[in-house]
Amino acid sequence: MILDSKVPSGPIEDAWDSHRFDIKLVNPANKRRFKIIVVGTGLAGASAAATFGELGYEVDAFTFHDSPRRAHSIAAQGGINAAKNYRNDGDSIYRLFYDTVKGGDYRSREANVYRLSQVSVNIIDQMASQGVPFAREYGGLLANRSFGGAQVSRTFYARGQTGQQLLLGAYQQMMAQVNAGKVNLHTNQEMLEVVTKDGEAHGIVTRDLNTGQVRSHSAHAVVLATGGYGNVFYLSTNAMACNVTAAWRAHRKGALFANPCYTQIHPTCIPQADEFQSKLTLMSESLRNDGRIWVPRNADETRKAKDIPEDERYYYLEEKYPAFGNLVPRDVASRNAKTVVDAGQGVGPLKNGVYLDFASAIGRDGKDTIEERYGNLFEMYERITGEDPYSTPMRIYPASHYTMGGLWVDYNLQTNIPGLYAAGEANFSDHGANRLGASALMQGLADGYFVLPYTIGDSLAAKLGTDPMSTADPAFQEAEKAVQDRTQHFLGIGGTKSPDYYHRELGKVVWEHIGMARNEAGLTTAISEIKAIREAFWNDVKVLGNGDSLNSSLEKVGRVADFMELGELMARDALDRSESCGGHFREESQTEEGEALRRDDVFSHVSAWEWQGDVNTPQIKHKEELEFEYVALSQRSYK
């Protein structure tokens, strides 16, 4: 299979403009003759559905949530990047482009990233006109902050609730289209199959989570905006319902899954307290601006943090990286925390954390200043742990947070299945091997507001005058039957352990071997262990209740089944990529100083995996070679 990225030729600055000129348009009067299905109504899906509706298309939007406002996008805290250069501090489209390609450790497509940087400025204009209450300066202008170690202040924010406010903006814009009759909103509907015929996408099959009813929906194009797969780790900062099922169902119908091993582990989360913990809470990255990270030098230390003298504390980031200190990038901070915890120097009852200490900052700037900066975060920490971070250092540890991998898409955001598109965290497109802070919200909204609404017309134009395929077609009937059979099968296994039990078991393996550091032996073990868990799961999982009413165990079991297959593919991808890059750290490939060592000669490509028809036949890898014409490849260094 030849992967055609459809990247326009010519200078990168003009690529998007010339592409928009070259692709086909659907004339305004004809738009209402096209039907588009959007699955997922988070930032990417809601912005896409709203814009399609405004343009005149007929839209069916689906979410398994009870309201679009619940999508996981709501939880993003820190902010959204845009190359506005409002601070006059030297930012530009080119600089955001450059930082993103470099931050992604040179594993993303230059042309996509350049376009993302270009449209970033339009996003802020759009969201402000929607009434998103961004933080403001006293003069009434928009405020910015520097985020995640960026050297310019390009991050826009709404208190610590940026994702909430952006999602509400996109949701409200979509609800206006619901009111106008252009968007047909389907809540509590989980997409469980993509329907294809002759290699093209024609629609989806959904299951109503409240009634169990299985239904077919057809359209001229299908967009998946169904979020990331970070919950494959079981414990993560993602919402409980986040899952890979929509993308995985598409993968099983032939859509390539790209770079599954690129996952981001966020360094500052509250460590697990006990076996029953259900999720991990992110503490904003901004805390690293003032907090100092350390562990006791002595692994057998039993004293309280404040009783440990300075010279018996190991400020490992400050010692190892004098230039960046506590502000090294996420992957570096995470890996170093793992190293000290693995060495037995961890702190807390389970010895599974490191200290993030504000004592120096409080001594320097006063408690009031620190409270003003981080008061709400300190309160949240105390609520969860019962400890007061003003007097005792916080305990933090890395956790799964974001997934850069996802469905392979071309420059038009179309998967290799014609008619099937992927947007937001669900696609693999713009972040390479590591995502910069505040860039996921930007990418989701770029895809939904400013890319798909143009590019989708290109494939629709050719379908003018055709009706969507009838849902009576055998392709739909077969897909419906597959959904029904699978549901009945799960209910009939009658095993002994809950879906959560198996999810936890899977998560332990994925975290242990496909987490912050990976090696050949561990990945090989992971593949066989996941296989064993998968087989046990299919024989022994227990789902009570029935399929005709709300049944969260039944929802969960299908998602866990798909996570098992994804976990195995992650291990294979990580094994295949025997270099380190961004969030993917192969212990065999590091510099003398222990930093990620890329091997550009062999691995400067996207790995896109093709399903081979059944779970026991490993996927086949296709390569999309990456070319770097604008950003010179270099080794990252934070010393």
Next chain:
Amino acid sequence: MSTELNLTLQVWRQAAPDAPGSFVTYEAKNIPDDSSFLEMLDIVNEGLIDNDVEPIEFPHDCREGICGTCGVMINGRAHGQERATATCQLHMRKFSDGDTIAIEPWRAAAFPVIKDLIVDRSPMDKIIQAGGYITAPTGTGGDANDTLIPKEVAESAMDAAACIGCGACIAACPNSAGQLFTSAKLWHLNSLPQGQPERFTRTESMVDTMEQFFGACTNHGECAEACPKEISLDFIAYMNGDYIKAKIKNRSRSSQ
């Protein structure tokens, strides 16, 4: 260091919207006090599944107080006794060993039970659909800094926009009124310069839709007490003012 609690739960179980429901008593044993209220329910559910009893269905998703999915009545109070705390942020260290805890779904005529502790809150989306937006189609906005918004105005809009749409205000109200939810969205949009052109049509339409679903407000203030985001009662007064103005303006407009 974490200690463990033993509790007695009285949980509302209801198999379907039209099925009769009742309280069922469960023992919650060895609950680590570091766990959250929802993790306590997870532990109870694992035990039920082991004994072939269908687990208790309860609403949840983000488990960090922002998505608005969670929400149950805990000992008769929406989201429990802690101030400004959604159910998912409530931790078991706030309870004592031996406590009995009654857990019920939101109670409101407009929120029918779907199963156990989960209710249908779709009328809240209907209120937003009726006008809870600013008409600004994609691509039509000018530069974001062309419209100056004083810091206090943006902050106050944000205070209202912080609503998570959980429905606790409606569940807590003796009349199941939707005023706090609706007025928060109206203040967010009506207080901003971008929201002015549609201010009065928006207000009338959202309030009229609210009244189709929810009860009348008699100023009890239970809503603000229950709100996990401390949305202010003042917004209701602003909404009422705008609604009267809207009736006059919209009437004169329609008679033109």
